[in-house]
Amino acid sequence: xxxxLIQKEFLQIRRNAFLPRLIVVFxxxxxCVMPWVMQMxxxxxxxxxxxxxxxxxxxxxxxxxxHNNYFIFHGQKDSYAEALQDIExxxxxxxxxxxxxxxxxxxxxxxxxxLIAANAVNGTKGSMGAAYLSQIVTANRWSSExxxxxxxxxxxxxxxxxxxxxxxxxxxxxxSTLYLYNKHLNYKLFMIPALFAIVMMLMTGFxxxxxxxxxxxxxxxxxxxxxxxxxxxxxxxxxxxxxxxxLFVITVCLLLAWxxxxxxxxxxxxxxxxxxxxxxxxxxxxxxxxxxxxxxxxQAVFVMWFFVVxxxxxxxxxxxxxxxxxxxxxxxxxxxxxxxxxxxxTVFIRGGTLLHIWHQVLALFVIGIIMAxxxxxxxxKNN
Amino acid sequence: MKxxxxxxxxxxxxxxxxxxxxxxxxxxPLVMMLLFGFAITNDVKNVRTxxxxxxxxxxTQQAVERLSQSEYFTIVRTVAMPQEAERIIRNQKADMxxxxxxxxxSSKSGLQFIVDAADPNMAQQWTTYASQVLMNPAxxxxxxxxxxxxxxxxxxxxxxxxxxxxxMLICALMTSISIVREKERGTMEVLLVSPTRPLMIIVAKxxxxxxxxxxxxxxxxxxxxxxxxxxxxxxxxWIYFTSTIYILLALSLGLLVSNIAKTQxxxxxxxxxxxxxxxxxxSGMIFPIESMPRILQWVSVxxxxxxxxxxxxxxxVMGVGVEQVFFELTMLTAMLAVLLALSLKxxxxxxx
Numbered sequence: 178x179x180x181x182l183i184q185k186e187f188l189q190i191r192r193n194a195f196l197p198r199l200i201v202v203f204x205x206x207x208x209c210v211m212p213w214v215m216q217m218x219x220x221x222x223x224x225x226x227x228x229x230x231x232x233x234x235x236x237x238x239x240x241x242x243x244h245n246n247y248f249i250f251h252g253q254k255d256s257y258a259e260a261l262q263d264i265e266x267x268x269x270x271x272x273x274x275x276x277x278x279x280x281x282x283x284x285x286x287x288x289x290x291x292l293i294a295a296n297a298v299n300g301t302k303g304s305m306g307a308a309y310l311s312q313i314v315t316a317n318r319w320s321s322e323x324x325x326x327x328x329x330x331x332x333x334x335x336x337x338x339x340x341x342x343x344x345x346x347x348x349x350x351x352x353s354t355l356y357l358y359n360k361h362l363n364y365k366l367f368m369i370p371a372l373f374a375i376v377m378m379l380m381t382g383f384x385x386x387x388x389x390x391x392x393x394x395x396x397x398x399x400x401x402x403x404x405x406x407x408x409x410x411x412x413x414x415x416x417x418x419x420x421x422x423x424l425f426v427i428t429v430c431l432l433l434a435w436x437x438x439x440x441x442x443x444x445x446x447x448x449x450x451x452x453x454x455x456x457x458x459x460x461x462x463x464x465x466x467x468x469x470x471x472x473x474x475x476q477a478v479f480v481m482w483f484f485v486v487x488x489x490x491x492x493x494x495x496x497x498x499x500x501x502x503x504x505x506x507x508x509x510x511x512x513x514x515x516x517x518x519x520x521x522x523t524v525f526i527r528g529g530t531l532l533h534i535w536h537q538v539l540a541l542f543v544i545g546i547i548m549a550x551x552x553x554x555x556x557x558k559n560n
Numbered sequence: 561m562k563x564x565x566x567x568x569x570x571x572x573x574x575x576x577x578x579x580x581x582x583x584x585x586x587x588x589p590l591v592m593m594l595l596f597g598f599a600i601t602n603d604v605k606n607v608r609t610x611x612x613x614x615x616x617x618x619x620t621q622q623a624v625e626r627l628s629q630s631e632y633f634t635i636v637r638t639v640a641m642p643q644e645a646e647r648i649i650r651n652q653k654a655d656m657x658x659x660x661x662x663x664x665x666s667s668k669s670g671l672q673f674i675v676d677a678a679d680p681n682m683a684q685q686w687t688t689y690a691s692q693v694l695m696n697p698a699x700x701x702x703x704x705x706x707x708x709x710x711x712x713x714x715x716x717x718x719x720x721x722x723x724x725x726x727x728m729l730i731c732a733l734m735t736s737i738s739i740v741r742e743k744e745r746g747t748m749e750v751l752l753v754s755p756t757r758p759l760m761i762i763v764a765k766x767x768x769x770x771x772x773x774x775x776x777x778x779x780x781x782x783x784x785x786x787x788x789x790x791x792x793x794x795x796x797x798w799i800y801f802t803s804t805i806y807i808l809l810a811l812s813l814g815l816l817v818s819n820i821a822k823t824q825x826x827x828x829x830x831x832x833x834x835x836x837x838x839x840x841x842x843s844g845m846i847f848p849i850e851s852m853p854r855i856l857q858w859v860s861v862x863x864x865x866x867x868x869x870x871x872x873x874x875x876x877v878m879g880v881g882v883e884q885v886f887f888e889l890t891m892l893t894a895m896l897a898v899l900l901a902l903s904l905k906x907x908x909x910x911x912x
Binding site for chain 2 (some may be wrong): 193195199203210211213214220221264265266274290291292293295296297298299300301302303304305307308309311312324325338353354355357358359360362363364366367387391471474475478479480482483486487489490493496497499500501502507515522523526528529533535540
């Protein structure tokens with residue numbers, strides 16, 4: 178019996194003009210476009226410099242900024258007010274003001290203050306830009322100091338409140354960083370496993386839910402309710418085609434990731450499939466529950482959209498879960514997408530095995546089972 | 561005119577009777593504002609750090625003390641060997657490790673960071689912050705001023721983005737679905753043969769959604785101002801003016817989609833895939849446009865929310881005058897004209 182129902186579902190999907198195209202094109206577009214888009218990296222910050230000193234020292238600083246790959250040097254302005262206009266017009270992101278007597282104060286061992294004003298509407302961009310710019314300023318200052326020290330034949334000893342760094346430049350040059358798992362700092366590697374979550378959500382969450390509510394709206398669900406088809410067969414027959422499609426889509430995504438970006442998972446492949454299927458279990462049940470409680474497609478779409486957006490945003494897909502305040506961090510304990518995102522990243526990027534992610538797998542399984550029971554129990558054949 | 565009004569009232573009643581959708585419509589801005597305002601941030605916080613030091617002399621202790629006092633880092637363990645730290649990171653119990661060399665105090669050698677670079681963005685932020693905290697560049701040398709957003713609250717960046725997305729969602733998606741639903745149910749035929757002009761029917765369908773969009777816009781602005789503390793620096797009049805143009809644009813888009821789509825499912829999927837996905841990705845809402853490759857930057861030129869969001873950011877947060885947003889306003893008006901013309905042209909008074 179159920180075999181015929183599944184066959185019917187596949188036929189209906191194929192006959193729909195739009196759906197097969199969507200199923201094939203959408204994952205391809207997501208895999209090809211989104212990793213390029215999802216660069217949260219702060220790059221190409223436009224800098225304006227106001228040099229009120231015009232000494233060799235300050236010009237050397239300007240030169241350093243100009244030739245730094247991180248910044249786009251916009252130009253030198255004559256006054257702070259002028260540069261501020263650039264910021265207002267969003268032609269510049271950061272302004273650096275070098276005060277008068279900059280070089281003179283440095284030689285005399287005083288602390289001339291440099292002003293960095295950053296457009297902080299995008300807080301990360303503003304603070305990162307300011308931080309990098311201040312690093313250049315500090316480096317320039319220390320290089321001038323040692324240059325000066327070389328000239329005067331004495332070592333400038335700073336009395337900071339910190340005694341740990343008697344000579345900063347020495348330590349600066351000896352600071353090394355080892356980046357684990359992602360040597361090239363490739364952001365795509367970070368995002369691609371996460372994209373699987375989005376794909377699964379759409380294929381196994383939205384589509385089955387819309388399918389069932391569509392039947393409700395057109396009245397054909399009444400027809401199947403009066404047949405001997407059991408609740409279980411009906412639900413399974415609706416879900417299984419979409420699970421098969423989801424598996425197929427994940428395979429396509431993995432292939433694309435390898436072909437287009439040269440990215441392959443570091444951990445075992447079967448784990449990724451297992452995680453995807455567990456997530457599919459959750460999303461299918463969730464879609465089913467929503468379709469049981471909705472009468473029109475519009476309702477189903479909006480309710481699903483509402484919950485899915487919340488789940489995705491709070492899952493650590495786009496922004497790290499550790500940066501969240503403690504109350505919202507608690508929600509990650511009941512958010513299956515956050516378990517999925519964490520574990521799929523561990524397997525894909527860090528090469529983890531079942532040992533590392535067993536508690537996430539367990540959590541996903543438990544949440545999936547609970548949702549599935551709710552879905553099946555809430556489906557009533559006679560209303 | 562009376563016919564028109566009665567149609568508008570009928571549509572409004574339809575919308576109001578659908579309690580679940582109304583709940584979602586009003587709940588979504590509220591929830592998104594709360595989430596974006598309080599929960600979603602990229603800030604560096606609670607970075608679990610392992611300290612590796614073979615001997616604990618005074619200098620190392622001082623540096624570690626400074627680390628643990630900063631709000632960014634939480635010291636999870638102190639171990640003696642780097643391999644141990646790597647193992648802890650691999651087991652996901654820590655995010656980075658800081659290794660103090662043996663002669664750190666006499667500064668003959670330096671520091672090493674081992675960072676979990678799965679998230680390269682955060683990894684780079686962590687190293688920058690760590691080196692700043694440890695090196696502590698002469699504090700008096702640099703005066704950093706964060707303009708417009710001194711506390712660097714990410715809400716400032718997100719609120720205009722949420723407005724752009726929600727208004728597009730309501731106006732385009734809902735309008736198109738409502739028109740196509742009539743086609744699907746067969747009641748469109750009845751409407752078309754009625755004495756009312758077909759165009760009036762469609763406009764009557766759009767008017768309640770216009771009112772709804774304005775209500776939602778006001779709610780968002782009020783929430784932003786009083787709950788999130790995002791300032792409304794610019795003139796409210798111009799904010800509403802720009803929003804009106806954007807809403808009309810979204811409505812024309814909805815109209816266009818409804819002319820093309822035959823079933824609700826298609827209208828829904830077209831709106832969602834072709835409109836919402838590109839909007840969320842390419843309009844500069846979440847991901848900055850400057851960081852995208854050239855091709856995608858060109859594509860984002862034709863996406864209306866990009867201009868709306870940038871105009872809102874300037875008007876709301878930066879509080880600049882309207883002269884600075886002339887470019888965005890012209891682009892939005894031009895797009896509105898094009899879309900309106902297109903949707904009127906493809907409007908069919910007969911059922912195919």
